[in-house]
Amino acid sequence: MFMVTIDRDKCDGCAACADACPAGILGMLDDGKADVTGEAYDCMGCETCVATCPNECYTVTEV
Ligand code: SF4
Ligand code: SF4
Known part of the structure; x- marks a missing residue:
């Protein structure tokens, strides 16, 4: 499974990741900042969030 972590200190609230x-x-x-609001274990490890976030808030690791 995959674990997504967000550096919320760097989040500017653009909501691109949520979309x-x-x-x-x-x-x-x-x-006004992003977070995991659904079931974290549903993360597919696609790294779309990593690619989308303009502030490099996301880290996705396989665990
Ligand atoms: S965009 Fe992909 S890697 Fe990021 S939280 Fe969603 S499913 Fe996981
Ligand atoms: S894409 Fe990045 S900066 Fe924008 S809301 Fe998501 S975590 Fe915050």
Whole structure:
């Protein structure tokens, strides 16, 4: 399985990741920053979030 981590300190709230994740597990929290809002184990490891985020917030690792 894959584990996605987000450096929220670098997030500017553009929401591009939430729109792009094909698993639909990324979303925006009330503080205006992205987080895993769905089931983390549904991550497919596609790294679309890594490619989409303009601020290099994402790291995806196989665990
Ligand atoms: S690696 Fe793919 S499935 Fe996993 S959170 Fe990123 S965009 Fe979504
Ligand atoms: S794409 Fe990056 S900067 Fe934009 S909301 Fe997602 S984590 Fe934040």
